Each structure stands twice: as structure tokens, then as C-alpha cells.
Amino acid sequence: xxxxxxxxxxxxxxxxxxxxxxxxxxxxxxxxxxxxxxxxxxxxxxxxxxxxxxxxxxxxxxxxxxxxxxxxxxxxxxxxxxxxxxxxxxxxxxxxxxxxxxxxxxxxxxxxxxxxxxxxxxxxxxxxxxxxxxxxxxxxxxxxxxxxxxxxxxxxxxxxxxxxxxxxxxxxxxxxxxxxxxxxxxxxxxxxxxxxxxxxxxxxxxxxxxxxxxxxxxxxxxxxxxxxxxxxxxxxxxxxxxxxxxxxxxxxxxxxxxxxxxxxxxxxxxxxxxxxxxxxxxxxxxxxxxxxxxxxxxxxxxxxxxxxxxxxxxxxxxxxxxxxxxxxxxxxxxxxx
Amino acid sequence: xxxxxxxxxxxxxxxxxxxxxxxxxxxxxxxxxxxxxxxxxxxxxxxxxxxxxxxxxxxxxxxxxxxxxxxxxxxxxxxxxxxxxxxxxxxxxxxxxxxxxxxxxxxxxxxxxxxxxxxxxxxxxxxxxxxxxxxxxxxxxxxxxxxxxxxxxxxxxxxxxxxxxxxxxxxxxxxxxxxxxxxxxxxxxxxxxxxxxxxxxxxxxxxxxxxxxxxxxxxxxxxxxxxxxxxxxxxxxxxxxxxxxxxxxxxxxxxxxxxxxxxxxxxxxxxxxxxxxxxxxxxxxxxxxxxxxxxxxxxxxxxxxxxxxxxxxxxxxxxxxxxxxxxxxxxxxxxxx
Numbered sequence: 001x002x003x004x005x006x007x008x009x010x011x012x013x014x015x016x017x018x019x020x021x022x023x024x025x026x027x028x029x030x031x032x033x034x035x036x037x038x039x040x041x042x043x044x045x046x047x048x049x050x051x052x053x054x055x056x057x058x059x060x061x062x063x064x065x066x067x068x069x070x071x072x073x074x075x076x077x078x079x080x081x082x083x084x085x086x087x088x089x090x091x092x093x094x095x096x097x098x099x100x101x102x103x104x105x106x107x108x109x110x111x112x113x114x115x116x117x118x119x120x121x122x123x124x125x126x127x128x129x130x131x132x133x134x135x136x137x138x139x140x141x142x143x144x145x146x147x148x149x150x151x152x153x154x155x156x157x158x159x160x161x162x163x164x165x166x167x168x169x170x171x172x173x174x175x176x177x178x179x180x181x182x183x184x185x186x187x188x189x190x191x192x193x194x195x196x197x198x199x200x201x202x203x204x205x206x207x208x209x210x211x212x213x214x215x216x217x218x219x220x221x222x223x224x225x226x227x228x229x230x231x232x233x234x235x236x237x238x239x240x241x242x243x244x245x246x247x248x249x250x251x252x253x254x255x256x257x258x259x260x261x262x263x264x265x266x267x268x269x270x271x272x273x274x275x276x277x278x279x280x281x282x283x284x285x286x287x288x289x290x291x292x293x294x295x296x297x298x299x300x301x302x303x304x305x306x307x308x309x310x311x312x313x314x315x316x317x318x319x320x321x322x323x324x325x326x327x328x329x330x331x332x333x334x335x336x337x
Numbered sequence: 338x339x340x341x342x343x344x345x346x347x348x349x350x351x352x353x354x355x356x357x358x359x360x361x362x363x364x365x366x367x368x369x370x371x372x373x374x375x376x377x378x379x380x381x382x383x384x385x386x387x388x389x390x391x392x393x394x395x396x397x398x399x400x401x402x403x404x405x406x407x408x409x410x411x412x413x414x415x416x417x418x419x420x421x422x423x424x425x426x427x428x429x430x431x432x433x434x435x436x437x438x439x440x441x442x443x444x445x446x447x448x449x450x451x452x453x454x455x456x457x458x459x460x461x462x463x464x465x466x467x468x469x470x471x472x473x474x475x476x477x478x479x480x481x482x483x484x485x486x487x488x489x490x491x492x493x494x495x496x497x498x499x500x501x502x503x504x505x506x507x508x509x510x511x512x513x514x515x516x517x518x519x520x521x522x523x524x525x526x527x528x529x530x531x532x533x534x535x536x537x538x539x540x541x542x543x544x545x546x547x548x549x550x551x552x553x554x555x556x557x558x559x560x561x562x563x564x565x566x567x568x569x570x571x572x573x574x575x576x577x578x579x580x581x582x583x584x585x586x587x588x589x590x591x592x593x594x595x596x597x598x599x600x601x602x603x604x605x606x607x608x609x610x611x612x613x614x615x616x617x618x619x620x621x622x623x624x625x626x627x628x629x630x631x632x633x634x635x636x637x638x639x640x641x642x643x644x645x646x647x648x649x650x651x652x653x654x655x656x657x658x659x660x661x662x663x664x665x666x667x668x669x670x671x672x673x674x
Binding site for chain 2: 052053054083085086087088089090092093094095096103104106107108110111113114117128129131132133
């Protein structure tokens with residue numbers, strides 16, 4: 001997905017925290033304007049689960065398919081060139097068919113499951129699979145250790161997939177728990193990347209803060225590192241005009257008693273941020289953002305075309321540059337791109 | 338696959354030992370002339386193996402597909418209505434693709450693997466899968482315990498699939514070993530069926546005697562039971578004119594120092610048989626069969642059409658009836674159907 005145009009060249013490196021489909025769009029934009037060596041995508045694996053004996057990593061797969069240019073636009077998940085013969089047959093045989101496994105997608109899960117059974121780490125398996133998909137960007141799981149996001153709802157404790165797919169986000173969320181984070185270590189490639197002299201900033205993608213980004217932050221060492229960074233940390237709001245572009249972010253924010261808008265997202269991340277980007281449609285929030293100690297910018301964050309993705313990526317990178325300069329030359333004024 | 342014509346009705350029951358595709362054809366014929374309650378198909382599971390984390394039972398599947406009318410005539414294995422999108426993608430991802438897994442076939446393996454992981458026996462899983470395939474006949478594995486056929490060759494000890502698929506039966510066979518048979522018990526439904534008062538006979542299908550039938554005979558209790566039966570035991574030769582209809586039977590017979598013809602097959606089973614059926618093309622063996630203490634008949638055993646399968650099934654059943662009568666009225670004359 002790297003375009004031939006690469007205006008931002010050379011050194012600076014960025015670590016990018018991302019979850020599912022929304023985050024993957026910004027990653028695509030970043031991959032279009034930066035060299036693969038400049039980016040490390042750290043992906044949520046709290047939604048990983050075992051289904052029919054297969055290890056499934058939904059967010060990693062969404063990102064790989066997006067970067068390979070294989071994502072289905074119509075469906076919003078999975079591959080574009082998909083067939084469903086296995087799933088249809090499985091249904092006839094009385095097998096579990098609630099999770100929509102395409103024939104081609106299945107190959108990826110079989111490969112990963114075989115890799116893990118052979119003793120490879122998730123990082124190694126992803127590296128091998130993305131090579132097959134001709135993706136050149138570096139993609140690492142937030143941890144090679146298992147973390148499982150559980151949703152404490154009015155129907156009891158549900159796994160992410162039970163909540164998201166089987167129950168279609170209908171139960172009321174009381175609390176979200178990230179099982180395994182205490183024992184989960186950052187993938188070693190994240191450590192190495194964080195220590196590189198060229199690191200220019202951290203980007204938090206417009207993914208669900210509670211379900212996709214928080215699990216990453218909970219991995220041992222990650223939040224600590226983000227608390228004392230040498231470089232700016234910038235997040236993009238996944239909520240536009242009081243609604244999430246996709247998924248249950250708005251509903252969950254409401255149920256958790258958070259303000260359902262970009263302010264709520266900025267407050268959720270709190271002091272972990274040096275900059276915040278919200279949508280130009282939410283310009284009415286400008287005064288409130290001006291009253292906060294966090295530099296914020298509004299721009300077009302709704303990524304429908306590749307050009308949209310690329311434009312948002314450039315805005316995020318520019319914002320990081322501006323914050324870096326501010327650290328040298330003094331306070332930064334909010335601005336509207 | 339049961340035809341509307343069912344001339345052999347009612348009581349008598351038959352236990353049928355079978356392996357892969359060749360055996361499945363006679364089973365189809367039997368299923369066309371008998372009621373489901375009259376038949377118990379006991380299937381070789383020595384070729385079962387785990388591939389990409391999936392439990393694969395090649396012989397059970399061949400029989401289920403045959404009885405469901407789904408077998409591919411062109412390929413000689415697998416389903417007719419098959420697609421290969423998962424396998425093609427797996428290949429691109431660098432996954433193991435030597436075993437030809439079709440998209441629809443895959444569903445069956447996923448279902449079985451999930452069933453076994455959930456604590457079901459292989460018998461229970463087969464019962465559930467064949468229901469989905471609308472197969473009414475009773476199909477049981479020779480054992481719910483694992484038995485693995487290993488081939489001791491001039492290239493070392495190979496698993497059945499390594500020998501059969503990866504090495505395409507090329508290595509010279511010194512010996513065949515059935516790992517696990519000492520601990521493997523007959524499926525309980527076989528026990529029950531063997532004790533039924535209506536049992537009229539045992540049929541050994543034209544499967545590879547060494548690779549498909551012997552593993553069944555090695556399961557604890559099976560050979561002992563066959564040694565002292567109350568009812569006739571009849572086998573059909575898988576070798577016609579010095580060659581196997583399909584597969585490596587002739588080559589293996591030669592390498593094990595056995596005579597590569599119907600006589601060699603009859604001698605292989607030895608005193609376990611009360612009757613033997615060989616192909617009319619091997620009529621030249623008649624004199625030699627007359628010199629043996631085993632009643633033998635020649636008929637058309639090459640099953641190309643459903644009518645062929647049905648005709649052979651009727652011949653086998655008639656032969657069993659004749660042997661039963663002989664037990665009452667005296668010696669049976671060899672005859673040419």
C-alpha cells in the first residue's frame with residue numbers, strides 16, 4: 001500500500017498503537033507517507049480467541065489485510081476476495097458458525113495455529129504471514145503472552161467475541177477487564193524500537209479506547225513508558241459528533257459514565273497525551289478544548305478514501321513535529337487544519 | 338444413496354470391515370440393497386492423523402462422502418463439489434499444503450476436531466457429522482482409541498500420510514506396524530452388533546489388506562472374534578489381474594514377498610475366511626482356488642457404476658447365504674456368477 005509519493009523521508013520513527021478496522025485505516029495512511037522502517041505498528045491482541053481449535057487475532061488480521069490492500073470495503077471486515085464454502089458446510093454439519101470464517105481467511109488462522117503449535121511466537125508467526133501477504137511494514141502484537149479482554153455486563157462476564165459477535169454489543173457494560181496483563185510482557189521488538197534514537201513520537205489510532213487501546217496500555221511497561229516519553233504522544237478521536245464511526249465505542253462510553261464525544265476520549269487518555277486530534281465536524285468543542293491543558297486540533301478524521309487516510313496521517317505527523325518544536329520554542333496554539 | 342428397490346429385506350445383519358475408496362464402493366452397493374439397520378460399517382482409522390491441528394480420518398471421510406453421494410469421481414478422493422481457496426491461500430502464506438484440503442472438506446475436519454476437543458468420542462463425532470450429510474447408515478471407527486499405521490521402509494519409518502501422500506508410495510516397504518493396537522478397544526457399538534442374534538455374516542471389503550484391513554483386525558478382540566464366528570466371513574479381492582484397482586496394494590504385496598494376485602490376498606487372510614470372491618478376469622486362478630480349502634467364487638468386482646456396486650453386493654450376500662446353507666447341508670461347490 002505504499003504509494004510512490006513519499007514526501008516525508010528518512011529518519012524519524014513512530015510507534016503506532018492500533019486496534020481494529022478504524023485504526024487500520026490510519027495505519028494505511030501512515031504506510032503511504034512513511035518508509036516501512038519508520039513505523040512500528042503495535043496491535044491489540046486482547047480480542048484474540050480460540051475458535052474451532054484455531055488461534056484468531058482479529059485486530060492483527062484487520063491490519064494485515066488493510067496494509068495488503070485486501071480489506072473488504074463492503075463488509076467492513078475480512079477479505080474482499082472471499083468465499084464461504086467451508087462455513088456453509090460447517091453449518092450443515094451442525095458446527096459452530098456464528099463467527100464468519102471465510103475460506104481464504106481460514107488459511108491465515110490455520111497457518112498461525114500451526115506456527116504457534118510449532119513453538120513460534122505470535123510475533124514470528126505474524127512476520128511469516130505478512131511476508132506471504134507482501135506487507136512490508138512491521139507489525140507486532142502488544143505482547144506474545146496471552147491477554148484476554150473480558151466484558152463485565154448486566155448479563156455476566158462475557159469474552160470479547162461473545163459480547164461483540166454473539167451478543168452484538170447489546171448487554172450493558174459495567175466494567176472491562178484485561179486478563180493476563182500482569183504477566184504479559186511487551187514484545188521485545190517494541191522495547192528495541194522505543195529505545196531507538198530516531199523515535200519522533202507515539203500515535204494512538206482512532207480505535208475503541210476501552211476495548212482496543214487500553215489492553216495495549218495495560219501490558220507491563222507500556223503505560224510506564226508512555227508516562228515518561230522523550231517524544232510527543234498524539235491520539236486521534238474515534239468519536240465524531242457523539243457517535244463512533246464504527247463499533248460500540250459511543251455506547252460503551254455512555255455505559256461507563258464517560259462523556260460521549262471527543263472531550264470524553266481526550267479525558268479518557270488524560271495525562272498520557274501531548275496532543276489530541278478531533279474531527280472538524282466537532283468544531284463546536286473548540287472552546288472547551290482551549291480550556292484544557294492539552295493541545296488539540298480539529299481536522300477531517302473520517303477516512304473514506306486512500307487520500308483521506310493519507311491526509312490524516314500527514315496532519316498527525318505535522319502535529320507531532322509542531323509539538324516537538326513547541327517543547328523548544330514555547331506554547332503551541334490550537335489550530336484548525 | 339439407498340435405492341427404492343430393496344429386495345433383501347428384514348432381519349439379517351452384516352458387519353462390514355472397510356478402508357478407503359475401493360471399500361467404500363462395495364459399502365455403497367450394500368447400502369443400496371439393505372436397510373441401514375442391517376449394516377454396520379467398521380472403518381479403518383490407522384490412517385488418521387493430525388494436520389494443521391485438525392484431526393483427519395481419511396477412510397471414514399471417504400465412506401461418508403460415498404454414502405452421501407458426494408464423492409468425486411474425477412479425483413477418486415474428496416468431494417465432488419469442492420473449491421480450493423483456503424489451500425491456495427495457505428500455500429501463498431507459506432503454510433503446509435501437501436495434503437489437499439478442499440474448502441468444504443475442511444468443514445468436516447474442523448467439526449470433528451471441535452467435537453473431540455469437547456470430549457466427544459470419534460464414534461459420536463461421526464454420528465453427528467453423517468447426520469449433517471444425511472447418511473443413514475451406521476458408521477463406526479474400528480476403535481475410539483488412537484491407532485497409527487507406520488510403514489517401515491528403506492527410507493526409515495514413515496507415517497501413513499508421509500508414505501502415501503508425501504512420498505507417493507515410492508519407498509520399498511519392509512514391514513507395516515500398527516501403533517496403539519494393544520491398547521485400542523473395539524468401539525462398543527461393534528461389540529453390541531456382533532452379539533445381535535440376527536448377525537448373518539462378516540464382509541471384508543476390497544480394501545488394501547495390509548494398510549486398511551489389518552489395522553482393524555489388530556484392534557483388541559477383533560481378530561479373536563473373527564476366529565470363532567457363528568456366521569460366515571467373506572472377503573472380496575482388491576487385486577484384479579495382478580494389479581490393484583487403486584492404490585499401492587500390488588506394490589506392497591510384492592515388497593512383502595506375497596503373491597501379487599487374488600490367491601495372495603486369500604492366503605493373506607488365511608483361516609479368517611469362510612469364503613472368497615475374486616474377479617472374473619482372474620478366472621485362470623480357478624484350478625488353484627479349487628485346490629484350496631476355501632470356497633471361492635469369481636464375479637465382476639470392478640465397480641464403475643452404481644449398478645456394478647449393487648450387483649457385487651448381491652453376490653456377496655448370496656455367497657454368505659450359500660455358505661450358511663452349506664454349514665447345514667454339506668460342502669459348497671465353487672461357482673462362477
